[in-house]
Every structure is written in structure tokens, then in C-alpha cells.
Amino acid sequence: QVPTRESILATGARRDLSGNMIAGNQDGAGGYHSMYSNQASIGFQRQITETLGVEADYAYTGGRREVYSRNSNLSYNPATGANYPFTDISRLPYPNFGLVPTYYADGWSNYHALQTAFTKRFSHSWQASGTYTLSQLKDANGAPDVGFAVAPDLGGEYTLAVTDQRHRAVFNGIWQLPHGFQLSGLYIFGSGLRYSSSYGGD
Numbered sequence: 386q387v388p389t390r391e392s393i394l395a396t397g398a399r400r401d402l403s404g405n406m407i408a409g410n411q412d413g414a415g416g417y418h419s420m421y422s423n424q425a426s427i428g429f430q431r432q433i434t435e436t437l438g439v440e441a442d443y444a445y446t447g448g449r450r451e452v453y454s455r456n457s458n459l460s461y462n463p464a465t466g467a468n469y470p471f472t473d474i475s476r477l478p479y480p481n482f483g484l485v486p487t488y489y490a491d492g493w494s495n496y497h498a499l500q501t502a503f504t505k506r507f508s509h510s511w512q513a514s515g516t517y518t519l520s521q522l523k524d525a526n527g528a529p530d531v532g533f534a535v536a537p538d539l540g541g542e543y544t545l546a547v548t549d550q551r552h553r554a555v556f557n558g559i560w561q562l563p564h565g566f567q568l569s570g571l572y573i574f575g576s577g578l579r580y581s582s583s584y585g586g587d
Contacts, residue, residue, distance in 0.1 A: 401484040405454055408489045418490050423447040436506040444498045451492035453526035458485035461529065466536040491527025494546060496520065513558035522549040545579060552576040
């Protein structure tokens, strides 16, 4: 038998929103703001021989008002800084609903990188180039604005980002063989990415 709407609601089930709401009144300006970034770089290039050159650059990107999604249908315990159990309907801000995913433009990030490269232009039947990047990316999403500090893992924790990759190197070369043949190769190395933990529960 197909359940009716009334029979489903009688079980205590709550309706989840299928899309994301957009939070307002952020940054005290009364609305949702587009993200932006501050960028800067400085570097040098040097030609060592007629065919060999090197370069090094420092690059910075500071992301601001980055968008994150979190459940706005939660209330928090001021004694612990953690949210009350989601199953405690009496404490939900919107007790007639379940999950209320909401976009907040309160995240930020900072990327610092040293980017180096060498290039050997084609001569004496071969050419080669290589790049190496040493970088760090840290980010954070804003904490729920509830009038007191929440637990660090619920927002506002500025630390290494999931997409932080400390080392990356790329090498390639071409060798001109006899009879019009060429031999080329490409090698890419990247250190491991950081993965966030995923788990169910409150």
C-alpha cells in the first residue's frame, strides 16, 4: 500500500531540502557576496648560456568569501560548543524540516608557492625542460554565528587544505635520432593530497 503524506508525517519524518539555501546578512552587509582573491607574484629570469635559462617566482593567492555549505538546521550547546543531536527535534531551529543545507560565503584561503623552472632550447639534437613547485595551501570555513565559540572542527579551523600539494615536479625532453626519428619523454611527480574524513552521525 502506498503511504499517504499524513502517515509519513505521523512517523516523525522531516522533509529535507533538495537544494541549497543562500545565507544573508553576512559580513554585516545584509546579503550574499561574490568571492574574490588577492594575487601577487615576484620573480626573476636568467639566461645562463645561449640555449639554457632558469627562472624562479614567488606566487601568492588569497581567496576571500569562499563558499561553503553547512546544515543551518542545527542548534549548539554553549557548554560544549558542539551541536545538539540532530534527532532532538525540539532543539532544531526549523523543527518541521530535516536537513537544511545553506551556502555561506565566509571561507578563506591562502596559497604560497615557490615556482622554479629551467629550459634548454633545442641544440645539439636535444632539448629539455623541467619545473618544480614548492607550495602550501591553507583554508578555513566560517564557524556558525551562534554568539559563542563552537568546537574547532565545526568551523573556523585554519589549517592545511584538502587540496594542499607540497611538491610537484615535471620533466620532459626530446632527443633527435637519426633518419628523422625523435624520442621524447615526460615525467610528472606530485606528493600526496590530503583527504578529509567522512563519517555518519552528529
